[in-house]
Amino acid sequence: MPRTMKGRASLLAAAALATPLAGCISLAAPDKPIEIQIKNDDVIELRKDPSSGATGLQIPMSQIGGAVKQAQDGDPQRPVVISADKAVRYETVVKAMNQLKASGIERVGLSVQTTGTK
Numbered sequence: 001m002p003r004t005m006k007g008r009a010s011l012l013a014a015a016a017l018a019t020p021l022a023g024c025i026s027l028a029a030p031d032k033p034i035e036i037q038i039k040n041d042d043v044i045e046l047r048k049d050p051s052s053g054a055t056g057l058q059i060p061m062s063q064i065g066g067a068v069k070q071a072q073d074g075d076p077q078r079p080v081v082i083s084a085d086k087a088v089r090y091e092t093v094v095k096a097m098n099q100l101k102a103s104g105i106e107r108v109g110l111s112v113q114t115t116g117t118k
Helices: 003-021 061-071 090-102
Strands: 034-038 043-047 057-060 080-084 108-110
Touching: 034 061, 034 090, 043 061, 057 061, 061 090, 080 090, 090 108
Parallel strands: 034 080, 080 108
Antiparallel strands: 034 043, 043 057
């Protein structure tokens, strides 16, 4: 086979292999998470758009589920990230996660910051 024919055949073979995969690849931007920072046992700070740098809304812990639902703007798949100061008790973080789960919030993660020491 002449050289130009081989090149075209390789190109066609690559296109034939890539075509079935086209529907599997998603290039959508990742969802902006809703950020919850636990200040203490009773108060959280909710930031709907952490990238804006704006101060979040301070709300009582008892209202966390409803506030996050409202912040999701009808998108139940929008993720939620929880962070807490090291002085906050672990039980408080678990309580927040349980309240979110009871409110139907499914995508919840924890934000961990390392100190850089071993």
